[in-house]
Amino acid sequence: MTESLNGKGLALVPKTDGKQTLKDFKSDQEVRWCPGCGDYAILAAVQSFLPELGLRRENIVFVSGIGCSSRFPYYMNTYGFHSIHGRAPAIATGLATSRPDLSVWVITGDGDALSIGGNHLIHALRRNVNLNILLFNNRIYGLTKGQYSPTSEVGKITKSTPMGSLDKPFNPISLAIGAEAGFVARTIDSDRKHLQSVLREAAAHRGTSLVEIYQNCNIFNDGAFEAMKEPETRDEITIRLEHGQPIVFGTGDNAKAVRLAPYGGVEVVNRSEVAESEILVHDAHRPDPSLAFALSRLDEPAFQHVPIGIFRSVDRPAYDTLMSEQLEQATADKGKGQLADLLLGGDTWRIS
């Protein structure tokens, strides 16, 4: 069973008989994000994507922590659990481990997932429970009104850092790969097609998938990803990773390619200066994570070159499956547990 579920993230989730549309996934609640928030685009993208999975709506659960993005479950007409700051991966782990028939989605933000919930995130990833974690990264604290976040750039001037922030940000992709994640991807709120293609792969992955979604906070950190959106700059910055394809980007005189660098790692070079055979072909399924990690470091210094797409998609047994198998094995070995036998086990004596 362990092997046969590989790549079938939803194999145990019952399918719907009827046809679904975006509307089926809209709850009756008024959406209360700030006008212009990137969350709207992500919500619409998710709602219009879910019908394609063809799952019974009642077997889908959205679990979130605290933060702007974590209001997401209220707007989905599925089961939903808005929990506490940072703990959504833990709550979702209990749910998904005990209910393999559910498609469980975790909605979290950069503060929720990487500050207060950092511990739960890394352990969920290494454990590989069947979860899809959507990490909305806007590089700022929104709900607490504008403090810097663990993905804010060094020197960020905010209310809590009037002289600039001092701590180096996390790169969520590097972190996830370091935490043994089997599926790691990045996408952006403004590119619905790309976002949905990543969600599709994430849902198909059995185990924990982490999808970082660059999301614009137009109130406290507006334009954080503008360079990836502006027609003049986006192609020079954005590296679209596609499995089996050479890693190239930019056009004309600015065409670039990625190749292996000496001493490990990868580097960006002018395409004209490199032979085709030298260009790195993206292999998301490489068992060894080093290359995926190296690709994640291309975004260093930040926003010079930003890879998006699936960095890593490698199958290994999901935690919930392994746990179910232990239960089945124990039952196969000794039979189903009988309470009377259990209570009377060990040394007993009778008094008459």
Add this chain to the structure above:
Amino acid sequence: MTKQVQQLDRVIIRFAGDSGDGMQLTGDRFTAETAKFGNDLSTLPNFPAEIRAPAGTLPGVSSFQLHFADHDILTPGDAPNVLVAMNPAALKANLGDLPRGADIIANTDEFTKRNLQKVGYAANPLEDDSLAEWRVHSLPLTSLTVKALEGFSISKKDAERAKNMFALGLLSWLYHRPTEATIKFLEAKFAKKPDIAKANVAAFQAGWNYGETTESFSVSYEIKPATLAPGVYRNISGNQALAYGLIAASVQSGLPLFLGTYPITPASDILHELSKHKRFGIRTFQAEDEIAGVGAALGAAFGGALGVTTTSGPGVALKAETVGLAVATELPLIVVDVQRAGPSTGMPTKTEQTDLLMAMFGRNGESPVPVVAPSTPSDCFDAAIEAARIALKYRTPVMLLSDGYLANGSEPWQVPEVSELPDISVEFTTEPNGEDGTTYLPFKRDTETLARPWAVPGTPGLEHRIGGIEKADGSGNISYDPDNHDRMVRVRQAKIDGIDVPPLEVDDPDGDAQVLVLGWGSTYGPIAAAVRRVRREGGKVAQAHLRHLNPLPANTGDVLRAYDKVLLPEINLGQLALLLRARFLIDVISYNRVRGLPFKAEELAGVIQDVINSD
């Protein structure tokens, strides 16, 4: 040589040695033999938190006390009749508890100059007259063991390590214990090391034979089996009983058990026990931390499992926010707190009742939580089922307050018939409950219990969202309406206040006592034993014991007011007393000790007598 056999009605033995001497194992085996023989018994393991403190030092002393009798007993006993001291540290650490005339069996091999110096003995107490008031049996246990094992193909070190089995054999002879089970146990324990198994069995038998032949012991003792209620018995510790109670709750509720937890002394054994029983469909999840443990349990509860988390005080502190979420979302959850000495890390292996107020109030906002406390090791079984019953019926987190004394202590348990266990089955909601016949209102309450419906993911048409934000009464939608919040705060409180708990029973044989001793949790045994003593001396005293701390039984105030004086011993600085004074305006008399140890019956008897005698 025919030895004299003397009849006793009860004996208290304390095995004491270095952490590495295997005293807990020795005590466990003697307990098993004693249980098998049919005595009533009660045990008190007492060990350091350090896995291996420096050998031969006072902090490294580990002990195991066993009280057994031909009648029903309530505590592990106040003062040992026999101390087995495997080294000078064990003697020094325990001598203060030993009444004059008690037996001391000391391992002279360890009373070396260096070991004596380590614990501050200027001279060997076995050789001067400082122990004249006790009956000292000085035996070279280590060398006797090594000599008995000559010819076995084991190292000298392994031979020396078998000295605890020699001691066990000697004590087994001294008190006429059956030996077959210990031999079987040793063979099973060392099944993969047959040489070690044979050596340990031989050491055990050598100890027995030594008793039979030596002149150091001229008398052996018989303690007849106790006449307990008819039935099948086994010996059980509090943690094991609690684990079994959780399994029984899973079976009796029809819900799969999900344990989300993080290892912590003295609760870890519940995790260990539950992990063995996967064929009951039990999922045990060792999380990355306490918060994830309770979070996963709550997530599983959302999915329709019997969600449980087990911990001790420091873990409860960490779980507080999630327990608050369970209060807000009104999901069933069992939080087991095996209390230990605090604050902070405190004394992890020592017992205390100091988490009551944290269990009651240790959360933000108005977040009432039912609290249930078992009274004896075996009662942990029933208390776990009761906690599950309340959690499931009222859709609420429940605090189950065990403690280190109950967790590690053990006693004979009359195994219940499964058919007599309560039915705590739950029906999930599967149909819309709105007046329009199509909508589902997750916070539309049962008019009697005030519990909300429980619809689990996978149920078509009942998709809904819950969370920590205040919910509109009925629909559960986010609401900041002031009056709605006031109503919801009150209704959540009313739900907990209205939980059906049985009335407080009073033991007042002649009905004319003027002093009531009230207790809760693990103080039951010492209090009941003290009450017996007082009554034997002609004192009039009533006893009542609280299992439900929140809500309190409806008759609590009436019971307390019916007595001139209410004495409340607690292993804290008066936490229940504070609650009772606030609630009933009754000036209960507190008696408090926080030494990391249970009360002694003699101590409490004196306190009760003083209260009776006072004006």
